[in-house]
Amino acid sequence: MDFRLNEEQQMLQDTVARLVRGEYSFEKRLEYSESELGFSEDFWKQLGELGLTAVPFPEELGGFGGSGVEVQSVMTELGRGLCIEPYLQSVVLGGGLIAQAGNDQHKEQWLGGIASGETRAAVGLQEPQSFYDLNDVETRAEKSGDNYVLNGRKAVVIGGHCADVLVVSARTSGDSRDADGISLFLVPADAEGLERRTYPTIDGAKGCDLFLNNVTVGADALLGEEGQGAGVIEYQAGRAIAALCGEAVGVMEVACDLTLEYLKQRKQFGVPIGRFQVLQHRMVDMMSELEQARSMAILAASVADEPQSDERRRILAAAKNVIGRSGQFISEQGIQSHGGIGMTWEYNFAHYAKRLIMINHQLGDDDFHLERYATLLQAS
Amino acid sequence: MNMNYTAEELAFRDEVRAFLDEKLPADIAAKVKGFRRLSKEDHQRWQKILSEQGWYATHWPEQYGGVKWTPVQKHIWDEESCRYGVPRSIPFGVNMVAPVIIKFGTEEQKQTYLPRILSGEDWWCQGYSEPGAGSDLASLKTRAVRDGDHYIVNGQKTWTTLGQHANMIFCLVRTNTEVKAQEGISFLLIDMNTPGITVRPIITLDGEHEVNEVFFEDVKVPVENLVGEEDKGWTYAKFLLTYERTGLAGIGLSKAALQHLKELASRRLKNGKPLIEDTAFSQRIAQVEIDLMAAAISNLRIIASVEGGGVPGAESSMLKVRGTEIRQSINDLARRAIGPYAIPFVEEELDLDYDGDYLSDENAAPLAAQYFNNRKLSIFGGSNEIQKNIVSKMILGL
Ligand SMILES: Cc1cc2nc3c(=O)[nH]c(=O)nc-3n(C[C@H](O)[C@H](O)[C@H](O)COP(=O)(O)OP(=O)(O)OC[C@H]3O[C@@H](n4cnc5c(N)ncnc54)[C@H](O)[C@@H]3O)c2cc1C
Numbered sequence: 014m015d016f017r018l019n020e021e022q023q024m025l026q027d028t029v030a031r032l033v034r035g036e037y038s039f040e041k042r043l044e045y046s047e048s049e050l051g052f053s054e055d056f057w058k059q060l061g062e063l064g065l066t067a068v069p070f071p072e073e074l075g076g077f078g079g080s081g082v083e084v085q086s087v088m089t090e091l092g093r094g095l096c097i098e099p100y101l102q103s104v105v106l107g108g109g110l111i112a113q114a115g116n117d118q119h120k121e122q123w124l125g126g127i128a129s130g131e132t133r134a135a136v137g138l139q140e141p142q143s144f145y146d147l148n149d150v151e152t153r154a155e156k157s158g159d160n161y162v163l164n165g166r167k168a169v170v171i172g173g174h175c176a177d178v179l180v181v182s183a184r185t186s187g188d189s190r191d192a193d194g195i196s197l198f199l200v201p202a203d204a205e206g207l208e209r210r211t212y213p214t215i216d217g218a219k220g221c222d223l224f225l226n227n228v229t230v231g232a233d234a235l236l237g238e239e240g241q242g243a244g245v246i247e248y249q250a251g252r253a254i255a256a257l258c259g260e261a262v263g264v265m266e267v268a269c270d271l272t273l274e275y276l277k278q279r280k281q282f283g284v285p286i287g288r289f290q291v292l293q294h295r296m297v298d299m300m301s302e303l304e305q306a307r308s309m310a311i312l313a314a315s316v317a318d319e320p321q322s323d324e325r326r327r328i329l330a331a332a333k334n335v336i337g338r339s340g341q342f343i344s345e346q347g348i349q350s351h352g353g354i355g356m357t358w359e360y361n362f363a364h365y366a367k368r369l370i371m372i373n374h375q376l377g378d379d380d381f382h383l384e385r386y387a388t389l390l391q392a393s
Numbered sequence: 394m395n396m397n398y399t400a401e402e403l404a405f406r407d408e409v410r411a412f413l414d415e416k417l418p419a420d421i422a423a424k425v426k427g428f429r430r431l432s433k434e435d436h437q438r439w440q441k442i443l444s445e446q447g448w449y450a451t452h453w454p455e456q457y458g459g460v461k462w463t464p465v466q467k468h469i470w471d472e473e474s475c476r477y478g479v480p481r482s483i484p485f486g487v488n489m490v491a492p493v494i495i496k497f498g499t500e501e502q503k504q505t506y507l508p509r510i511l512s513g514e515d516w517w518c519q520g521y522s523e524p525g526a527g528s529d530l531a532s533l534k535t536r537a538v539r540d541g542d543h544y545i546v547n548g549q550k551t552w553t554t555l556g557q558h559a560n561m562i563f564c565l566v567r568t569n570t571e572v573k574a575q576e577g578i579s580f581l582l583i584d585m586n587t588p589g590i591t592v593r594p595i596i597t598l599d600g601e602h603e604v605n606e607v608f609f610e611d612v613k614v615p616v617e618n619l620v621g622e623e624d625k626g627w628t629y630a631k632f633l634l635t636y637e638r639t640g641l642a643g644i645g646l647s648k649a650a651l652q653h654l655k656e657l658a659s660r661r662l663k664n665g666k667p668l669i670e671d672t673a674f675s676q677r678i679a680q681v682e683i684d685l686m687a688a689a690i691s692n693l694r695i696i697a698s699v700e701g702g703g704v705p706g707a708e709s710s711m712l713k714v715r716g717t718e719i720r721q722s723i724n725d726l727a728r729r730a731i732g733p734y735a736i737p738f739v740e741e742e743l744d745l746d747y748d749g750d751y752l753s754d755e756n757a758a759p760l761a762a763q764y765f766n767n768r769k770l771s772i773f774g775g776s777n778e779i780q781k782n783i784v785s786k787m788i789l790g791l
């Protein structure tokens with residue numbers, strides 16, 4: 014058994030690390046975050062030029078043929094830099110949905126651009142009432158001649174404000190929350206009747222809610238089989254969870270490093286505060302949370318691209334549950350260990366702390382995945 | 394044992410309710426209940442109403458314009474005002490510097506400052522912490538050197554809450570470097586408009602401007618602004634901290650936040666049903682409500698003992714720790730209750746005047762920010778670690 018990355022994987026991770034170190038100082042990140050686009054166009058281009066946006070795609074589509082492990086290596090480094098580019102949304106989720114469910118024409122039309130970074134995708138899978146259940150879909154797609162007419166609202170579409178194409182779920186049959194009857198559609202960003210409400214996110218990125226008012230798309234916009242989208246969504250959300258675990262580990266590593274450094278450097282009562290046992294033990298607890306998260310991230314990556322099974326489902330739910338809890342622990346205890354300084358905008362730690370909490374709000378929090386795991390446990 | 398209010402106490406509660414029904418401005422209450430930003434003007438408007446009623450200064454003797462409430466009456470006021478959405482009074486003047494002036498100040502200081510606190514003319518802030526002196530407050534370095542009938546003050550204070558609104562600051566300064574740290578500290582009242590003072594904002598992680606750095610460069614402070622004796626400031630500071638700690642448990646605030654959480658969870662959906670009907674989530678709410686119930690009784694036990702002439706000791710430090718943890722858990726649940734909508738930060742919805750569509754719930758916008766902001770509860774006023782140190786050293790003899 015060997016848990017280390019192989020040489021190629023290590024090279025990949027080092028490439029991302031170098032790029033992030035060069036381009037993503039804390040100050041620059043704040044600038045990117047406050048810009049109109051909400052991230053760095055230039056950094057995004059470089060991700061493309063270095064082939065990093067192509068990592069998960071098959072070689073015949075200009076990709077690198079990478080698995081969950083490679084994607085996770087990229088995400089970990091993006092996490093360490095607290096990068097706000099929509100890699101997860103465009104490459105992992107958008108690209109993943111098209112690669113899995115799309116026909117040759119879809120792949121040809123979109124995947125080359127997504128893999129090179131020239132095209133950006135985003136996904137609208139959640140709705141205002143759905144909480145974290147991706148089968149809770151009320152947006153409707155009605156057949157009208159050769160077309161589909163979409164009506165409804167998609168919630169918290171990170172990166173949706175600047176995407177060229179949106180992959181959205183809509184119901185072609187069935188009742189809200191039925192797994193059957195969910196279909197996936199490719200909606201171009203400039204489609205008539207598509208409105209956005211754009212906002213910053215509390216962790217420094219940008220997103221939007223999508224309002225679909227009689228958005229008419231051709232039959233060729235249907236991604237995969239009509240009514241059979243739920244399985245595809247579940248599978249791709251699983252890949253995204255593994256990727257997000259990678260990011261979370263990167264964020265936690267830096268959060269722990271910063272806290273440890275601070276405990277050694279900050280003096281009160283004439284000694285470094287790291288001399289106080291309560292802080293020592295807390296630091297040990299933070300590190301052991303990080304280890305738990307790292308282990309589950311590795312496990313999640315190992316099943317990310319395996320065929321769907323209850324085992325895969327369980328592992329991914331477990332992984333997301335663990336990183337949600339570890340992330341919150343490290344975020345809260347890290348702030349506490351810093352004292353007032355841990356709460357300031359000007360110090361990078363606070364931004365890591367915020368990202369960790371928000372990762373828990375993406376693709377289901379620890380409560381949601383605990384329940385999911387418990388349900389799967391009963392089924393097995 | 395009798396855990397009920399007396400007839401007089403019940404009558405007092407009715408009086409409080411009648412007053413709040415009549416006088417509390419609806420817009421201010423709505424802001425408080427919806428966790429919106431309060432402006433300086435909001436605070437001042439409400440303070441004026443309270444002062445007119447004679448209910449602003451509840452810690453002061455009557456001769457200075459205070460009102461003589463029993464601890465139970467104060468508790469009733471606290472409970473009712475949290476329930477109604479009364480703004481928390483900014484404590485630095487009325488609850489912090491005033492008791493020190495009353496106990497240790499000169500007659501002239503009392504005549505000068507107390508009426509101005511009552512009228513709202515002065516807005517005070519607290520200049521204790523420094524970059525190098527947080528938990529170890531006694532190591533503070535801001536220097537005050539006597540020069541004729543002035544002190545010349547040089548140094549820096551930090552984390553000064555709402556210092557941007559203040560015209561007065563009470564400071565701990567070092568007047569003697571020859572003696573033990575605690576023995577060379579003095580308590581000075583400083584006009585923020587004195588030349589040489591610069592206030593710079595510190596933005597917190599939720600994007601708010603609530604705290605500041607205050608710099609002093611050759612600031613001339615008249616000697617009559619010294620409270621009590623030179624080098625005895627530490628005694629006064631500690632006296633003040635006991636005032637600061639009572640009330641930091643925030644039981645009333647937790648009750649209000651819990652009510653808000655339950656209403657929120659009744660509106661948000663999960664599986665097509667109100668979130669509050671979800672077994673796991675309702676149990677989480679139940680758990681924190683149970684903890685709060687216990688803490689509320691602990692709070693009453695402390696109040697009853699103070700009413701009987703006792704001095705709050707270890708119990709109030711323990712309750713501060715518990716109380717802040719409870720409030721933080723309620724904030725955690727409120728953030729969880731809005732699911733994916735915790736992620737957007739729709740700042741314009743923080744204004745009560747906002748008349749556009751709300752992105753999700755009308756009260757969703759402040760929730761994640763508030764969760765982050767309230768991480769401060771376990772840090773300021775003596776961090777929870779420091780509270781536990783106090784209990785274990787001073788009380789348990791460890
Ligand atoms: C079931 C059992 C089997 C055992 N088997 C063996 C065996 O096979 N061989 C053998 O040699 N020993 C054995 N031990 C002994 C065991 O190693 C000791 O119990 C252990 O080292 C703790 O010592 P103590 O019981 O004297 O407690 P103490 O050392 O007195 O500790 C009491 C408490 O103080 C805490 N404490 C002590 N020092 C510190 C510190 N510096 N900082 C923070 N907290 C501290 C401890 O964590 C503990 O909570 C066994 C003990 C048990 C209970």
Ligand SMILES: Cc1cc2nc3c(=O)[nH]c(=O)nc-3n(C[C@H](O)[C@H](O)[C@H](O)COP(=O)(O)OP(=O)(O)OC[C@H]3O[C@@H](n4cnc5c(N)ncnc54)[C@H](O)[C@@H]3O)c2cc1C
Binds near residue numbers: 354518555775
């Ligand atoms: C939002 C906010 C508002 C504030 N408002 C004011 C204000 O208006 N006026 C004012 O004067 N101050 C104010 N403060 C300052 C506050 O009182 C300090 O932040 C607090 O005393 C902690 O100091 P510190 O931040 O320097 O942390 P540090 O003292 O550096 O502590 C860092 C960590 O070490 C721990 N620690 C320190 N010493 C020990 C020990 N002996 N044993 C165990 N653990 C220890 C702490 O608990 C903490 O976890 C405010 C702070 C905040 C965050």
